[in-house]
Amino acid sequence: MITVHHLEDSRSQRVLWLLEELNTEYEIHYYERDPETRLAPPELKDVHPLGKSPVIVDGDRTIAESAVIVEYLARTYGNGEWAPTIDDPGxxxxxxxxxxxxxxxxxxxxxxxxxxxxxxxxxxxxxxxxxxxxxxxxxxxxxxxxxxxxxxxxxxxxxxxxxxxxxxxxxxxxxxxxxxxxxxxxxxxxxxxxxxxxxxxxxxxxPAYRRALEAGGEYAYGPNLDD
Known part of the structure:
Protein backbone atom coordinates (compact mmCIF):
# COMPACT_ATOMS: atom_id res chain seq x y z
CA MET A 1 0.00 0.00 0.00
CA ILE A 2 1.17 3.54 -0.78
CA THR A 3 1.84 5.80 2.21
CA VAL A 4 1.42 9.54 1.70
CA HIS A 5 3.21 11.80 4.17
CA HIS A 6 0.69 14.61 4.03
CA LEU A 7 1.25 18.11 5.43
CA GLU A 8 -1.79 20.30 6.01
CA ASP A 9 -2.44 23.05 3.42
CA SER A 10 0.36 21.90 1.17
CA ARG A 11 1.28 20.45 -2.19
CA SER A 12 0.56 16.97 -0.88
CA GLN A 13 -3.18 17.58 -1.29
CA ARG A 14 -2.82 17.13 -5.04
CA VAL A 15 -1.14 13.76 -4.46
CA LEU A 16 -4.23 12.60 -2.57
CA TRP A 17 -6.39 13.87 -5.43
CA LEU A 18 -4.40 11.90 -8.00
CA LEU A 19 -4.58 8.73 -5.93
CA GLU A 20 -8.35 9.11 -5.71
CA GLU A 21 -8.54 9.59 -9.48
CA LEU A 22 -6.45 6.47 -9.97
CA ASN A 23 -8.60 4.52 -7.49
CA THR A 24 -5.39 3.35 -5.83
CA GLU A 25 -5.31 2.23 -2.22
CA TYR A 26 -3.26 4.43 0.11
CA GLU A 27 -2.87 5.50 3.72
CA ILE A 28 -2.11 8.93 5.12
CA HIS A 29 0.44 9.97 7.71
CA TYR A 30 -0.78 13.44 8.64
CA TYR A 31 1.44 16.32 9.80
CA GLU A 32 0.44 19.72 11.16
CA ARG A 33 2.44 22.87 10.50
CA ASP A 34 4.22 24.71 13.28
CA PRO A 35 1.64 27.30 14.40
CA GLU A 36 4.24 30.11 14.54
CA THR A 37 6.55 29.44 11.60
CA ARG A 38 4.00 27.59 9.43
CA LEU A 39 6.81 25.20 8.49
CA ALA A 40 6.66 21.42 8.42
CA PRO A 41 7.42 19.65 11.71
CA PRO A 42 10.85 18.05 12.24
CA GLU A 43 9.30 14.56 12.17
CA LEU A 44 9.22 14.71 8.38
CA LYS A 45 13.02 14.53 8.34
CA ASP A 46 12.67 10.97 9.56
CA VAL A 47 11.01 10.21 6.22
CA HIS A 48 13.24 12.27 3.91
CA PRO A 49 16.35 14.33 4.76
CA LEU A 50 14.84 17.59 3.49
CA GLY A 51 11.85 17.31 5.81
CA LYS A 52 9.41 18.43 3.13
CA SER A 53 6.01 17.23 1.96
CA PRO A 54 4.83 15.54 -0.15
CA VAL A 55 6.72 12.31 0.23
CA ILE A 56 5.32 8.91 -0.65
CA VAL A 57 6.50 5.43 0.21
CA ASP A 58 5.59 2.66 -2.20
CA GLY A 59 7.16 -0.64 -1.25
CA ASP A 60 10.89 -0.06 -1.01
CA ARG A 61 10.71 3.28 -2.83
CA THR A 62 10.63 6.62 -1.01
CA ILE A 63 9.85 9.38 -3.49
CA ALA A 64 9.93 13.15 -2.94
CA GLU A 65 9.25 16.16 -5.22
CA SER A 66 5.72 16.76 -6.42
CA ALA A 67 6.37 16.41 -10.15
CA VAL A 68 8.26 13.14 -9.67
CA ILE A 69 5.55 11.75 -7.38
CA VAL A 70 2.75 12.78 -9.73
CA GLU A 71 4.46 11.30 -12.79
CA TYR A 72 5.43 8.13 -10.94
CA LEU A 73 1.88 7.51 -9.78
CA ALA A 74 0.40 8.35 -13.17
CA ARG A 75 2.74 6.02 -15.04
CA THR A 76 2.68 3.23 -12.47
CA TYR A 77 -1.04 3.15 -11.66
CA GLY A 78 -2.70 5.17 -14.43
CA ASN A 79 -3.17 2.42 -17.03
CA GLY A 80 -1.69 4.69 -19.69
CA GLU A 81 -4.45 7.28 -19.27
CA TRP A 82 -2.82 9.92 -17.07
CA ALA A 83 0.58 10.47 -18.72
CA PRO A 84 1.43 10.15 -22.43
CA THR A 85 4.31 8.05 -23.70
CA ILE A 86 7.31 9.79 -25.22
CA ASP A 87 6.17 8.94 -28.74
CA ASP A 88 2.79 10.57 -28.18
CA PRO A 89 2.39 13.90 -30.09
CA GLY A 90 1.30 15.61 -26.88
CA PRO A 207 -15.77 13.44 -7.34
CA ALA A 208 -12.18 12.29 -6.82
CA TYR A 209 -11.16 15.82 -5.85
CA ARG A 210 -13.95 15.92 -3.27
CA ARG A 211 -12.96 12.54 -1.88
CA ALA A 212 -9.38 13.74 -1.52
CA LEU A 213 -10.58 16.71 0.52
CA GLU A 214 -12.44 14.38 2.85
CA ALA A 215 -9.36 12.17 3.18
CA GLY A 216 -6.84 14.95 3.68
CA GLY A 217 -8.75 17.22 6.03
CA GLU A 218 -9.17 20.97 5.96
CA TYR A 219 -7.54 22.60 2.93
CA ALA A 220 -7.31 26.38 2.70
CA TYR A 221 -7.09 26.56 -1.10
CA GLY A 222 -10.02 24.42 -2.16
CA PRO A 223 -13.53 24.85 -3.58
CA ASN A 224 -14.55 27.59 -1.16
CA LEU A 225 -12.69 29.89 -3.56
CA ASP A 226 -15.54 29.45 -6.01
CA ASP A 227 -18.21 30.77 -3.63
Whole structure:
Protein backbone atom coordinates (compact mmCIF):
# COMPACT_ATOMS: atom_id res chain seq x y z
CA MET A 1 0.00 0.00 0.00
CA ILE A 2 1.17 3.54 -0.78
CA THR A 3 1.84 5.80 2.21
CA VAL A 4 1.42 9.54 1.70
CA HIS A 5 3.21 11.80 4.17
CA HIS A 6 0.69 14.61 4.03
CA LEU A 7 1.25 18.11 5.43
CA GLU A 8 -1.79 20.30 6.01
CA ASP A 9 -2.44 23.05 3.42
CA SER A 10 0.36 21.90 1.17
CA ARG A 11 1.28 20.45 -2.19
CA SER A 12 0.56 16.97 -0.88
CA GLN A 13 -3.18 17.58 -1.29
CA ARG A 14 -2.82 17.13 -5.04
CA VAL A 15 -1.14 13.76 -4.46
CA LEU A 16 -4.23 12.60 -2.57
CA TRP A 17 -6.39 13.87 -5.43
CA LEU A 18 -4.40 11.90 -8.00
CA LEU A 19 -4.58 8.73 -5.93
CA GLU A 20 -8.35 9.11 -5.71
CA GLU A 21 -8.54 9.59 -9.48
CA LEU A 22 -6.45 6.47 -9.97
CA ASN A 23 -8.60 4.52 -7.49
CA THR A 24 -5.39 3.35 -5.83
CA GLU A 25 -5.31 2.23 -2.22
CA TYR A 26 -3.26 4.43 0.11
CA GLU A 27 -2.87 5.50 3.72
CA ILE A 28 -2.11 8.93 5.12
CA HIS A 29 0.44 9.97 7.71
CA TYR A 30 -0.78 13.44 8.64
CA TYR A 31 1.44 16.32 9.80
CA GLU A 32 0.44 19.72 11.16
CA ARG A 33 2.44 22.87 10.50
CA ASP A 34 4.22 24.71 13.28
CA PRO A 35 1.64 27.30 14.40
CA GLU A 36 4.24 30.11 14.54
CA THR A 37 6.55 29.44 11.60
CA ARG A 38 4.00 27.59 9.43
CA LEU A 39 6.81 25.20 8.49
CA ALA A 40 6.66 21.42 8.42
CA PRO A 41 7.42 19.65 11.71
CA PRO A 42 10.85 18.05 12.24
CA GLU A 43 9.30 14.56 12.17
CA LEU A 44 9.22 14.71 8.38
CA LYS A 45 13.02 14.53 8.34
CA ASP A 46 12.67 10.97 9.56
CA VAL A 47 11.01 10.21 6.22
CA HIS A 48 13.24 12.27 3.91
CA PRO A 49 16.35 14.33 4.76
CA LEU A 50 14.84 17.59 3.49
CA GLY A 51 11.85 17.31 5.81
CA LYS A 52 9.41 18.43 3.13
CA SER A 53 6.01 17.23 1.96
CA PRO A 54 4.83 15.54 -0.15
CA VAL A 55 6.72 12.31 0.23
CA ILE A 56 5.32 8.91 -0.65
CA VAL A 57 6.50 5.43 0.21
CA ASP A 58 5.59 2.66 -2.20
CA GLY A 59 7.16 -0.64 -1.25
CA ASP A 60 10.89 -0.06 -1.01
CA ARG A 61 10.71 3.28 -2.83
CA THR A 62 10.63 6.62 -1.01
CA ILE A 63 9.85 9.38 -3.49
CA ALA A 64 9.93 13.15 -2.94
CA GLU A 65 9.25 16.16 -5.22
CA SER A 66 5.72 16.76 -6.42
CA ALA A 67 6.37 16.41 -10.15
CA VAL A 68 8.26 13.14 -9.67
CA ILE A 69 5.55 11.75 -7.38
CA VAL A 70 2.75 12.78 -9.73
CA GLU A 71 4.46 11.30 -12.79
CA TYR A 72 5.43 8.13 -10.94
CA LEU A 73 1.88 7.51 -9.78
CA ALA A 74 0.40 8.35 -13.17
CA ARG A 75 2.74 6.02 -15.04
CA THR A 76 2.68 3.23 -12.47
CA TYR A 77 -1.04 3.15 -11.66
CA GLY A 78 -2.70 5.17 -14.43
CA ASN A 79 -3.17 2.42 -17.03
CA GLY A 80 -1.69 4.69 -19.69
CA GLU A 81 -4.45 7.28 -19.27
CA TRP A 82 -2.82 9.92 -17.07
CA ALA A 83 0.58 10.47 -18.72
CA PRO A 84 1.43 10.15 -22.43
CA THR A 85 4.31 8.05 -23.70
CA ILE A 86 7.31 9.79 -25.22
CA ASP A 87 6.17 8.94 -28.74
CA ASP A 88 2.79 10.57 -28.18
CA PRO A 89 2.39 13.90 -30.09
CA GLY A 90 1.30 15.61 -26.88
CA UNK A 91 4.17 14.36 -24.74
CA UNK A 92 6.29 17.52 -24.72
CA UNK A 93 3.35 19.83 -24.10
CA UNK A 94 2.34 17.59 -21.19
CA UNK A 95 5.91 17.62 -19.90
CA UNK A 96 6.06 21.40 -20.16
CA UNK A 97 3.07 21.98 -17.87
CA UNK A 98 4.16 19.22 -15.50
CA UNK A 99 7.37 21.15 -14.77
CA UNK A 100 6.19 24.70 -15.41
CA UNK A 101 3.97 24.57 -12.30
CA UNK A 102 6.85 24.60 -9.83
CA UNK A 103 9.79 25.77 -11.96
CA UNK A 104 8.20 28.94 -13.38
CA UNK A 105 4.75 29.65 -11.94
CA UNK A 106 5.35 29.02 -8.25
CA UNK A 107 8.53 31.12 -7.63
CA UNK A 108 6.94 34.60 -8.00
CA UNK A 109 3.97 33.46 -5.90
CA UNK A 110 6.32 32.24 -3.17
CA UNK A 111 8.37 35.42 -3.38
CA UNK A 112 5.24 37.52 -2.92
CA UNK A 113 4.27 35.47 0.13
CA UNK A 114 7.74 35.84 1.69
CA UNK A 115 7.84 39.61 1.21
CA UNK A 116 4.28 40.03 2.46
CA UNK A 117 5.52 38.92 5.86
CA UNK A 118 7.66 42.06 6.04
CA UNK A 119 4.41 43.98 6.56
CA UNK A 120 3.28 42.15 9.70
CA UNK A 121 4.50 40.73 13.04
CA UNK A 122 6.97 39.45 14.08
CA UNK A 123 8.63 42.36 12.25
CA UNK A 124 8.95 45.04 14.99
CA UNK A 125 6.39 47.83 14.78
CA UNK A 126 8.97 50.61 14.40
CA UNK A 127 10.74 48.83 11.56
CA UNK A 128 7.57 47.79 9.76
CA UNK A 129 7.12 51.04 7.72
CA UNK A 130 10.57 50.52 6.19
CA UNK A 131 10.18 46.80 5.60
CA UNK A 132 6.73 47.41 4.10
CA UNK A 133 8.19 49.89 1.62
CA UNK A 134 10.79 47.31 0.60
CA UNK A 135 8.03 44.73 0.08
CA UNK A 136 5.98 47.22 -1.94
CA UNK A 137 8.97 48.02 -4.15
CA UNK A 138 9.66 44.33 -4.85
CA UNK A 139 5.99 43.69 -5.64
CA UNK A 140 5.64 46.73 -7.89
CA UNK A 141 8.82 46.25 -9.87
CA UNK A 142 9.10 42.47 -10.08
CA UNK A 143 6.63 40.16 -8.38
CA UNK A 144 3.30 41.57 -9.54
CA UNK A 145 4.42 42.01 -13.19
CA UNK A 146 5.75 38.44 -13.20
CA UNK A 147 2.51 37.05 -11.78
CA UNK A 148 0.49 39.00 -14.36
CA UNK A 149 2.69 37.68 -17.17
CA UNK A 150 2.34 34.08 -16.03
CA UNK A 151 -1.39 34.21 -15.36
CA UNK A 152 -2.11 35.96 -18.64
CA UNK A 153 -0.24 33.15 -20.41
CA UNK A 154 -2.06 30.41 -18.50
CA UNK A 155 -5.41 32.11 -19.07
CA UNK A 156 -4.68 32.43 -22.80
CA UNK A 157 -3.73 28.77 -23.03
CA UNK A 158 -6.92 27.68 -21.29
CA UNK A 159 -8.97 29.73 -23.73
CA UNK A 160 -8.25 27.08 -26.37
CA UNK A 161 -7.61 24.04 -24.17
CA UNK A 162 -9.81 22.43 -21.56
CA UNK A 163 -6.91 20.64 -19.87
CA UNK A 164 -3.17 21.13 -19.49
CA UNK A 165 -2.49 17.44 -20.14
CA UNK A 166 -4.12 17.26 -23.57
CA UNK A 167 -7.63 16.38 -24.68
CA UNK A 168 -8.43 14.83 -21.29
CA UNK A 169 -7.43 15.57 -17.73
CA UNK A 170 -4.07 14.11 -16.74
CA UNK A 171 -1.13 14.36 -14.38
CA UNK A 172 -0.11 17.82 -15.60
CA UNK A 173 -3.48 19.14 -14.41
CA UNK A 174 -2.89 17.59 -11.01
CA UNK A 175 0.48 19.33 -10.83
CA UNK A 176 -0.89 22.70 -11.93
CA UNK A 177 -3.64 22.69 -9.32
CA UNK A 178 -1.65 23.87 -6.30
CA UNK A 179 -0.09 27.08 -7.70
CA UNK A 180 -3.36 28.13 -9.32
CA UNK A 181 -5.34 27.45 -6.14
CA UNK A 182 -2.74 29.15 -3.94
CA UNK A 183 -2.71 32.23 -6.15
CA UNK A 184 -6.49 32.51 -6.09
CA UNK A 185 -6.46 32.41 -2.29
CA UNK A 186 -3.88 35.19 -1.85
CA UNK A 187 -2.98 37.07 -4.99
CA UNK A 188 -5.30 36.74 -7.97
CA UNK A 189 -8.88 38.04 -7.78
CA UNK A 190 -11.87 35.99 -8.87
CA UNK A 191 -12.84 37.11 -12.36
CA UNK A 192 -9.40 38.52 -13.14
CA UNK A 193 -8.52 35.48 -15.25
CA UNK A 194 -11.83 33.86 -16.21
CA UNK A 195 -10.39 30.79 -17.94
CA UNK A 196 -8.35 29.97 -14.84
CA UNK A 197 -11.54 30.33 -12.77
CA UNK A 198 -13.36 27.98 -15.12
CA UNK A 199 -10.58 25.39 -14.93
CA UNK A 200 -10.61 25.55 -11.13
CA UNK A 201 -14.37 24.98 -11.13
CA UNK A 202 -13.89 21.93 -13.35
CA UNK A 203 -11.36 20.29 -11.08
CA UNK A 204 -13.24 21.19 -7.90
CA UNK A 205 -16.37 19.51 -9.26
CA UNK A 206 -14.66 16.18 -9.78
CA PRO A 207 -15.77 13.44 -7.34
CA ALA A 208 -12.18 12.29 -6.82
CA TYR A 209 -11.16 15.82 -5.85
CA ARG A 210 -13.95 15.92 -3.27
CA ARG A 211 -12.96 12.54 -1.88
CA ALA A 212 -9.38 13.74 -1.52
CA LEU A 213 -10.58 16.71 0.52
CA GLU A 214 -12.44 14.38 2.85
CA ALA A 215 -9.36 12.17 3.18
CA GLY A 216 -6.84 14.95 3.68
CA GLY A 217 -8.75 17.22 6.03
CA GLU A 218 -9.17 20.97 5.96
CA TYR A 219 -7.54 22.60 2.93
CA ALA A 220 -7.31 26.38 2.70
CA TYR A 221 -7.09 26.56 -1.10
CA GLY A 222 -10.02 24.42 -2.16
CA PRO A 223 -13.53 24.85 -3.58
CA ASN A 224 -14.55 27.59 -1.16
CA LEU A 225 -12.69 29.89 -3.56
CA ASP A 226 -15.54 29.45 -6.01
CA ASP A 227 -18.21 30.77 -3.63
Missing amino acids: YWNFNYWLHYAEASLMPPLLLKLVFSRLREPPVPFLIRPISSKIADQVDNTFTDPQIETHFSWVNEYLTDHEWFSGEAIGAADIQMSFPLEAARSRTVRQGQYPQVDAWLKRIHAR
